[in-house]
Amino acid sequence: MSDDFNMSMRKFLKQVGVTSQQAIEEGLRAKGATAGQEFEAKMVLTVEGLDIEHVVTGTIRGQN
Numbered sequence: 001m002s003d004d005f006n007m008s009m010r011k012f013l014k015q016v017g018v019t020s021q022q023a024i025e026e027g028l029r030a031k032g033a034t035a036g037q038e039f040e041a042k043m044v045l046t047v048e049g050l051d052i053e054h055v056v057t058g059t060i061r062g063q064n
Helices: 003-031
Strands: 038-047 052-061
Antiparallel strands (some): 038 052
């Protein structure tokens, strides 16, 4: 793949990671989540024009 492709992909994935973490942390604070409390998470990635739907699931544990 080209350097332009790699750079655009990395930029997109970095934005997804950073903004997703911020949203999760805000949600945990708003909920008053405590350590050990668990929340099921699901991330759905769709790419228009490529007929892609990629789903990632996992568990996020509350913090102190």
